[in-house]
Amino acid sequence: MDDMDEIxxxxxxxxxxxLDQLDSDLVALEQQPESRELxxxxxxxxxxxxxxxxxxxxxxxxxxxxxxxxxxxRLRDGQMVMTLSTTDVLLRMVDTVRALLNRIxxxxxxxxxxxxxxxxxxxxxxxxxxPVLPPADGAGSTADDVAPAAAVAAPAPVVAExxxxxxxxxxxxxxxxxxxxxVVPAAPAEQAPAAPETARAQAGSAAESTIRxxxxxxxxxxxxxxxLVLARNQILQRASALRDExxxxxxxxxxxxxxxxxxGVMRTRMQPIDHLWSKLPRVVRDLSSQLGRKIKLEMExxxxxxxxxxxxxVKDPLTHIVRNAVDHGIEPPDVRLAAGKPEVGxxxxxxxxxxxxxxxxxRDDGKGIDPAVIGAKxxxxxxxxxxxxxxxxxxxxxxxxxxxxxSTAAKVTNVSGRGVGMDxxxxxxxxxxxxxxxxxxxxxxxIWRLRIPLTLAIVPALTVECAGQRYAMPQVxxxxxxxxxxxxxxxxxxxxxxxKVYRLRGVLLPLIRLEEALELKRPADAExxxxxxxxxxxxxxxxxxxxxxxxxxTEEIVVKPLSGALxxxxxxxxxxxxGDGRVSLILDVQSLARRTMRADGLxxxxxxxxxAASTVADGxxxxxxxxxxxxxxxxxxxxxxxxxEFKTDSIERVxxxxxxxxxxxxxxxVRLSHHLGGSSRGARGAAExxxxxxxxxxxxGRSVAIVVDEIIxxxxxxxxxxxxxxxxxxxxxxxxxxVTELLDVRAAIxxxxxxxxxxxxxKELAAASSRLGV
Amino acid sequence: xSTQYATFHLAGHLFGVEVRRVQEVLTEQPRTxxxxxxxxxxxxxxxxxxxVTALDLRRRLWLxxxxxxxxxxxxxxxxxxxxWSLLVDSIGGVIEAADAxxxxxxxxxxxxxxxxxxxxxxxxxxxxxxxDVDRVLELEATPA
Numbered sequence: 001m002d003d004m005d006e007i008x009x010x011x012x013x014x015x016x017x018x019l020d021q022l023d024s025d026l027v028a029l030e031q032q033p034e035s036r037e038l039x040x041x042x043x044x045x046x047x048x049x050x051x052x053x054x055x056x057x058x059x060x061x062x063x064x065x066x067x068x069x070x071x072x073x074r075l076r077d078g079q080m081v082m083t084l085s086t087t088d089v090l091l092r093m094v095d096t097v098r099a100l101l102n103r104i105x106x107x108x109x110x111x112x113x114x115x116x117x118x119x120x121x122x123x124x125x126x127x128x129x130x131p132v133l134p135p136a137d138g139a140g141s142t143a144d145d146v147a148p149a150a151a152v153a154a155p156a157p158v159v160a161e162x163x164x165x166x167x168x169x170x171x172x173x174x175x176x177x178x179x180x181x182x183v184v185p186a187a188p189a190e191q192a193p194a195a196p197e198t199a200r201a202q203a204g205s206a207a208e209s210t211i212r213x214x215x216x217x218x219x220x221x222x223x224x225x226x227x228l229v230l231a232r233n234q235i236l237q238r239a240s241a242l243r244d245e246x247x248x249x250x251x252x253x254x255x256x257x258x259x260x261x262x263x264g265v266m267r268t269r270m271q272p273i274d275h276l277w278s279k280l281p282r283v284v285r286d287l288s289s290q291l292g293r294k295i296k297l298e299m300e301x302x303x304x305x306x307x308x309x310x311x312x313x314v315k316d317p318l319t320h321i322v323r324n325a326v327d328h329g330i331e332p333p334d335v336r337l338a339a340g341k342p343e344v345g346x347x348x349x350x351x352x353x354x355x356x357x358x359x360x361x362x363r364d365d366g367k368g369i370d371p372a373v374i375g376a377k378x379x380x381x382x383x384x385x386x387x388x389x390x391x392x393x394x395x396x397x398x399x400x401x402x403x404x405x406x407s408t409a410a411k412v413t414n415v416s417g418r419g420v421g422m423d424x425x426x427x428x429x430x431x432x433x434x435x436x437x438x439x440x441x442x443x444x445x446x447i448w449r450l451r452i453p454l455t456l457a458i459v460p461a462l463t464v465e466c467a468g469q470r471y472a473m474p475q476v477x478x479x480x481x482x483x484x485x486x487x488x489x490x491x492x493x494x495x496x497x498x499x500k501v502y503r504l505r506g507v508l509l510p511l512i513r514l515e516e517a518l519e520l521k522r523p524a525d526a527e528x529x530x531x532x533x534x535x536x537x538x539x540x541x542x543x544x545x546x547x548x549x550x551x552x553x554t555e556e557i558v559v560k561p562l563s564g565a566l567x568x569x570x571x572x573x574x575x576x577x578x579g580d581g582r583v584s585l586i587l588d589v590q591s592l593a594r595r596t597m598r599a600d601g602l603x604x605x606x607x608x609x610x611x612a613a614s615t616v617a618d619g620x621x622x623x624x625x626x627x628x629x630x631x632x633x634x635x636x637x638x639x640x641x642x643x644x645e646f647k648t649d650s651i652e653r654v655x656x657x658x659x660x661x662x663x664x665x666x667x668x669x670v671r672l673s674h675h676l677g678g679s680s681r682g683a684r685g686a687a688e689x690x691x692x693x694x695x696x697x698x699x700x701g702r703s704v705a706i707v708v709d710e711i712i713x714x715x716x717x718x719x720x721x722x723x724x725x726x727x728x729x730x731x732x733x734x735x736x737x738x739v740t741e742l743l744d745v746r747a748a749i750x751x752x753x754x755x756x757x758x759x760x761x762x763k764e765l766a767a768a769s770s771r772l773g774v
Numbered sequence: 775x776s777t778q779y780a781t782f783h784l785a786g787h788l789f790g791v792e793v794r795r796v797q798e799v800l801t802e803q804p805r806t807x808x809x810x811x812x813x814x815x816x817x818x819x820x821x822x823x824x825x826v827t828a829l830d831l832r833r834r835l836w837l838x839x840x841x842x843x844x845x846x847x848x849x850x851x852x853x854x855x856x857x858w859s860l861l862v863d864s865i866g867g868v869i870e871a872a873d874a875x876x877x878x879x880x881x882x883x884x885x886x887x888x889x890x891x892x893x894x895x896x897x898x899x900x901x902x903x904x905x906d907v908d909r910v911l912e913l914e915a916t917p918a
Contacts, residue, residue: 160839227823230823231823384850423902424826469806469809470806518809518810518812519809520809560824560825561825562825562827563826563827563856563858564856565811565812565815565827565913566808566811566815566818566827569808569810569811571809571810572808575806575818575825576825577820577823577825581804581820582804582806582821583805583817583818583819583825584806585806585818
């Protein structure tokens with residue numbers, strides 16, 4: 001009997017996975033009714049379910065799958081063509097199958113799940129008649145109120161020419177298929193609707209090179225890999241002091257192996273975000289037909305991978321945002337036409353790696369969010385006064401959307417607008433160390449951006465020193481570092497109503513001195529630091545500066561829990577063990593940020609930020625750097641791995657090229673001012689400084705450094721592009737009222753390291769061919 | 775009947791903790807201070823990759839602070855679901871104390887320390903004070 005249970009369990013797991021794919025496949029089929037591949041894939045899934053359910057004596061399931069299979073066979077063989085009503089009955093069939101599987105999972109038997117109606121409806125379609133689908137009785141129970149949506153959609157008169165309600169532009173899933181991913185079970189062939197022939201041919205062998213692994217086991221491997229990395233860090237540090245050649249060699253190998261192993265283990269938990277997205281086409285289709293919207297769903301970057309635990313945590317927030325965009329973002333067709341927009345709204349999902357995080361963007365071209373409405377609502381709710389409201393930036397006002405119980409929906413629908421939602425979205429995303437922000441242009445649309453860490457177990461952190469102690473903080477929150485000598489400090493730090501602020505490029509930045517925040521005591525005889533560093537941090541949409549004595553390093557740290565007594569303090573997010581074996585506390589940046597917001601006298605600072613607020617348009621975030629002759633150059637932030645200060649004396653020449661010693665490696669270097677044919681800042685020429693700021697870009701173990709004269713700011717990209725360009729540039733834009741040149745990053749990287757892309761490309765090719773078993 | 779105690783010295787007193795509560799005993803360990811923590815928290819130590827909170831028993835028991843340069847030994851104890859290290863002056867041995875010689879806290883002990891002692895054993899050459907580990911680790915009760 002146990003064997004039997006196991007078989008049923010296996011059948012359920014596999015079927016659920018296949019069904020999720022079916023939903024997207026069917027919606028995609030509406031757009032490409034001719035696609036033999038999609039049809040074959042759908043047919044195979046249903047065929048498998050039919051076969052197995054017959055074997056396991058699930059009669060109802062078999063009956064449903066059987067008629068479904070008949071219909072699919074005709075479609076596949078070209079005897080029938082996909083229409084709106086065919087898709088409807090097929091989706092209903094999937095819902096019914098899912099309901100049956102749920103019942104089997106819960107009770108072990110099929111019970112009395114209603115199947116006759118669906119069977120009749122499919123038969124009707126087979127006979128060329130109009131199917132009569134009754135309202136769903138909650139059969140598609142997996143997608144909460146999505147099922148009723150199908151019900152509303154179904155009885156709609158079927159027009160002769162099927163109108164595209166949802167257009168799905170499927171991302172070629174092919175790339176992710178042949179990769180052996182341990183946690184992605186099921187025959188990949190079924191999951192590759194749009195896979196090209198080559199990948200399809202490989203599908204068989206891919207299935208054989210894939211195994212199921214217990215997630216618990218993976219988790220424990222990840223933990224142990226983290227511990228291994230810590231132990232390695234400690235050994236390396238000790239060994240370097242001993243100057244034993246053999247030991248050094250062994251350590252070097254340990255170093256490599258540990259790094260590679262950690263990377264490998266982390267990759268076993270990575271899954272493409274497609275796993276989560278595959279459910280969205282169905283959600284959008286059902287919701288839009290229920291609400292009478294016409295929506296084209298575009299997806300880009302579905303192969304972006306992130307840790308599966310994070311994927312799970314992002315699922316609900318992301319679905320909520322998508323539903324919200326369909327419900328409140330995109331207008332009904334007539335409203336859109338009246339506003340001079342295309343009838344079909346566009347909902348665009350984009351995922352990409354960006355600076356060690358995964359950026360997930362949901363962008364609609366709907367009516368946008370009117371800050372005036374939000375502001376009025378906030379005043380009405382007594383959250384702030386009108387006078388105060390007038391001083392807030394648009395960005396500040398939109399933050400109200402994330403307040404608990406804040407809903408601006410004129411009428412409450414069952415889709416969204418229940419006053420719960422965005423605050424929960426924010427809480428859930430921040431819980432996993434991510435962030436969410438929103439940007440909207442009334443009339444033009446809204447962009448929601450989720451930034452999610454790649455993984456939870458190991459975080460890149462910045463270590464700083466203050467009053468002789470070291471503290472770590474997650475790099476996620478770090479925007480930039482500003483170094484001040486004490487002489488300049490007196491002038492640079494101003495006092496606004498009792499609170500310290502620093503004028504950072506014209507914008508007042510509230511400051512917190514770590515020394516004061518943690519009530520650190522310096523020994524009486526300790527020398528005061530001759531200069532200080534302001535770590536510019538961002539959290540909850542607020543920027544503030546944390547003043548510390550020194551920045552030590554950037555390091556990958558493993559977060560360890562704190563005992564209850566220390567957790568209760570609220571200033572620490574955890575502890576970690578640094579390379580020398582000493583414990584270091586991890587600062588809770590969020591709680592520090594709240595401290596600034598509480599501070600009196602900072603209320604009117606937001607007003608002064610209005611002047612500097614950029615008119616944000618295009619999604620990309622840019623790093624703005626300064627060069628000689630007052631030039632400003634923008635570099636896309638997603639090619640910035642790290643910002644560094646290079647000691648001038650660590651820069652050396654190798655032939656015609658310059659290199660810099662950096663974290664035990666030799667890094668090729670390009671000076672941007674030379675590269676772009678200009679001069680470095682005259683009086684402050686790089687040679688006279690003892691350190692120069694640099695932008696480090698790393699990809700697959702290779703890094704280059706781009707040395708600039710000054711790091712100025714990070715901004716969101718602009719629309720005002722002009723194609724006035726020059727060698728090494730791809731154009732220019734006006735950013736914060738200054739003409740800013742847009743760097744051709746590829747050319748700059750090649751100037752530093754001509755082989756950067758060649759070898760990387762070769763490696764990628766090699767990796768790709770090994771995946772294909774060549 | 776008798777009970778086994780791991781003993782240690784603290785400001786001239788002899789203290790004991792039931793052996794089954796003690797995980798291990800360590801010499802002086804580098805400690806990372808925890809700012810804003812209650813004064814009795816002696817910092818954090820790295821116990822084979824685990825971050826363990828150290829409790830300065832002298833402070834917890836209202837005894838005078840250790841002198842400058844005097845080392846602190848670690849008695850690592852298990853409590854509820856956490857591991858703590860108790861900072862003490864020096865480590866004694868394991869003593870088997872006969873239940874018959876157990877008495878409530880002696881009158882000579884007064885003040886907060888009395889609350890944190892379960893009782894005392896009259897040994898031949900000394901008085902063994904039995905620490906109430908669970909109470910000692912209830913830090914909310916510590917006056918700041």
